[in-house]
Amino acid sequence: MAEHHTGPAEVGAPMDYKEHEQTYSMFLAAAKYGTLFLVALLLGMAAGFFTGAGFLGGLVVLLIVFIAGLVLLR
Incomplete structure (x- = not known):
């Protein structure tokens, strides 16, 4: 027969709030x-595809936008 429990499985387990905050911060980043x-x-x-820039032009655009975004998001 199934056992009947009246409470949660973990009662009074301490939360590691510092680790939770670090994990959430890493997830947001x-x-x-x-x-x-x-x-x-x-x-x-x-x-690269829709202009005459080609592969190297698209790569340059990718790098410029990514580096500008890194600077702006700090």
């Missing part, structure tokens, strides 16, 4: 810089 990279990549691809 990864989301921010990941989004920046994807936007720079899309702009570089658009410059």
Whole structure:
């Protein structure tokens, strides 16, 4: 037969708030810089495919946008 529990499995387990804050901070940084990279990549691809810039022009656009974003997001 199934046992009937009246309370939660972990009662009174201490939270590690410092570790939680560090993990959340790392998640926000990864989301921010990941989004920046994807936007720079899309702009570089658009410059490479839809203009006469070609591969090297698109790469230059990607690097310029990514570096400018890094400077602006600090």
